[in-house]
Amino acid sequence: MGVKTAKATYIIQNSLGEGGFGSVYEVIQKNTKKKFAMKVEKHQKNKHLLLQMEVYILNVMEESEKRIWFTKLVDKGCYANDGYSFIIIEILGPSLYELKNRSAPFLFSTSTGLSVIQQCLFACEQIHHQGIVHRDIKPGNFACGLNDRKNIIFMIDFGIARRIVDGNGKMKEFRTGLAFKGTPKFASLTCHQRNDIGFKDDIESLLYMLCDLISRKGLPWKNEYDEQIIMKMKEIAWSDIGSLFNGLECCKELSDIFNYIIRLKYSDDLDYLFISKQRILACKNHGEDITAPFDWENNIINGSENNKLSIDIEDGNDQKYLLSDRQELIIIKLLIIKN
Numbered sequence: 470m471g472v473k474t475a476k477a478t479y480i481i482q483n484s485l486g487e488g489g490f491g492s493v494y495e496v497i498q499k500n501t502k503k504k505f506a507m508k509v510e511k512h513q514k515n516k517h518l519l520l521q522m523e524v525y526i527l528n529v530m531e532e533s534e535k536r537i538w539f540t541k542l543v544d545k546g547c548y549a550n551d552g553y554s555f556i557i558i559e560i561l562g563p564s565l566y567e568l569k570n571r572s573a574p575f576l577f578s579t580s581t582g583l584s585v586i587q588q589c590l591f592a593c594e595q596i597h598h599q600g601i602v603h604r605d606i607k608p609g610n611f612a613c614g615l616n617d618r619k620n621i622i623f624m625i626d627f628g629i630a631r632r633i634v635d636g637n638g639k640m641k642e643f644r645t646g647l648a649f650k651g652t653p654k655f656a657s658l659t660c661h662q663r664n665d666i667g668f669k670d671d672i673e674s675l676l677y678m679l680c681d682l683i684s685r686k687g688l689p690w691k692n693e694y695d696e697q698i699i700m701k702m703k704e705i706a707w708s709d710i711g712s713l714f715n716g717l718e719c720c721k722e723l724s725d726i727f728n729y730i731i732r733l734k735y736s737d738d739l740d741y742l743f744i745s746k747q748r749i750l751a752c753k754n755h756g757e758d759i760t761a762p763f764d765w766e767n768n769i770i771n772g773s774e775n776n777k778l779s780i781d782i783e784d785g786n787d788q789k790y791l792l793s794d795r796q797e798l799i800i801i802k803l804l805i806i807k808n
């Protein structure tokens with residue numbers, strides 16, 4: 470079976486995954502024989518398409534200078550008498566959720582977890598700079614690239630993302646009494662409390678994700694499904710900061726990030742550099758080899774030689790940081806981390 474747009478015809482191959490609102494397939498572009506992923510959503514009466522948000526965000530990110538953590542939107546269209554919409558995007562490898570669950574002990578090493586989380590933080594920072602919050606940060610919504618992009622961790626699934634900054638750069642009004650949106654296990658406490666989600670909430674979710682990926686103990690609510698019980702357990706974690714990362718050597722550094730995040734309010738700006746530095750300290754203080762390959766390399770995903778990824782980032786003081794040598798951020802200024 471194939472689908473056609475004004476640009477090309479795509480032959481549908483196998484399924485790559487099912488999500489809450491649609492399916493994702495591997496497709497081959499007929500004329501170029503290139504592989505892509507096709508995300509499909511069925512039209513439903515009186516419901517706006519979640520794919521519209523996905524298209525909007527991928528277009529915004531395409532125009533941004535630092536689009537590295539986002540897939541390229543290749544094409545889009547409808548089929549079956551406009552009963553379905555689809556987008557054609559770059560095809561990726563497994564998600565972090567799949568990678569974690571592929572081999573015992575169903576955990577990432579601390580060095581892989583800390584490396585991965587830095588890229589996820591960059592991805593969050595980039596959409597936040599566009600005034601957008603993701604609102605569903607979890608291991609299933611980050612996936613590694615393929616071939617020469619296999620060291621990049623991509624942010625996916627923008628179905629419930631929201632722009633919270635208007636065209637004039639003003640933060641939208643803070644709302645309360647909202648419906649729960651997202652994934653209970655990784656949602657921020659604010660989300661459970663039915664309040665509006667800001668940039669800091671994505672990072673709170675990122676910290677829950679890090680705990681899920683590297684802590685043997687796991688999230689305190691890992692066996693709970695009741696959203697209200699999970700909320701109560703998060704309240705306890707907030708009042709006992711160290712408890713979340715307890716058992717990890719880098720508990721102190723990660724708890725400092727958690728402590729910083731939960732003190733922020735909806736409209737507060739985030740100090741991404743502070744978070745990066747704490748993460749770097751977590752590696753440095755506990756001898757984590759930040760240049761080691763990801764856990765899954767060599768044995769799970771076959772690909773070409775490690776490709777070096779080199780990205781410059783700048784902080785507010787115009788200091789240059791270099792993301793180099795595989796996926797790892799080696800902040801040149803790491804060398805001058807004060808305190």
Ligand SMILES: Nc1ncnc2c1ncn2[C@@H]1O[C@H](COP(=O)(O)OP(=O)(O)OP(=O)(O)O)[C@@H](O)[C@H]1O
Nearest residue numbers: 485486487488489490491493506559560561626628
């Ligand atoms: N570009 C891609 N390349 C390969 N696989 C992908 C790609 N995008 C998504 N997938 C796979 O398809 C699955 C569903 O995708 P996605 O999360 O975007 O859909 P969703 O309907 O919004 O999901 P959910 O309800 O779980 O949030 C993902 O878990 C992932 O494994």
